[in-house]
Amino acid sequence: MNTLLLPLKTTHLTLRPLQPADAEALYRINQSEGVLRYFPNPAPPALEKVQRFVAGQQAHWEKYGYGNWGILPDGEQEIVGWGGLQYLPELDDTEVGFLLDRPFWGKGYATEVAQASLRFGFEHFGLAHIIALVHPENIASQRVLEKCGMSYVTTLVLWGLELMRYRIEKVPR
Ligand SMILES: CC(C)(COP(=O)(O)OP(=O)(O)OC[C@H]1O[C@@H](n2cnc3c(N)ncnc32)[C@H](O)[C@@H]1OP(=O)(O)O)[C@@H](O)C(=O)NCCC(=O)NCCS
Numbered sequence: 001m002n003t004l005l006l007p008l009k010t011t012h013l014t015l016r017p018l019q020p021a022d023a024e025a026l027y028r029i030n031q032s033e034g035v036l037r038y039f040p041n042p043a044p045p046a047l048e049k050v051q052r053f054v055a056g057q058q059a060h061w062e063k064y065g066y067g068n069w070g071i072l073p074d075g076e077q078e079i080v081g082w083g084g085l086q087y088l089p090e091l092d093d094t095e096v097g098f099l100l101d102r103p104f105w106g107k108g109y110a111t112e113v114a115q116a117s118l119r120f121g122f123e124h125f126g127l128a129h130i131i132a133l134v135h136p137e138n139i140a141s142q143r144v145l146e147k148c149g150m151s152y153v154t155t156l157v158l159w160g161l162e163l164m165r166y167r168i169e170k171v172p173r
Pocket of ligand 1: 034035036038097098099100101104105106107108109110111112133134135138139140141143144
């Protein structure tokens, strides 16, 4: 059994690889005001597109061994967002990313997920560094990355957006 696919418990959250049953919850989360504001396409996608996204996430887990988790806070029955690691062929780099439904902002959850993602990537895979890409106006996300020890490196244009690239190196043990 691949134990890396088992749910991971953090202080307030259970993280488990995104699965097809999560598509409807994600579809609803994407309708929340402002949630997709800083993404390349801020229009909430149709359910079929969300289902394809989730299927793509499953395939990513199978191919790379890591990926995006669904985020389940203690006491919740349904995921309230996603976060984790994703390999970006465009940059030949692995990025950490996260998205939460609006009622769950401001509770430290994105920081908890991002810190767990960085630990997971550095402990179990041969990643020398991990990056993040963030819209220059997405201050909350930049703050999350800084709280995780990531540093701004450069600004690049990708997917038609100007994005700030953050980076963290694996600390040798
Ligand atoms: C960005 C996002 C993930 C942050 O999630 P979160 O769980 O609220 O983040 P945290 O609570 O861990 O930390 C947020 C930090 O940003 C700060 N912050 C939030 N809004 C801010 C603002 N407008 N200006 C300055 N700081 C801000 C908070 O005070 C907190 O910092 P602190 O702990 O030092 O007080 C959430 O807003 C979200 O899902 N947004 C939509 C999706 C998205 O943009 N994802 C990121 C793509 S790169």
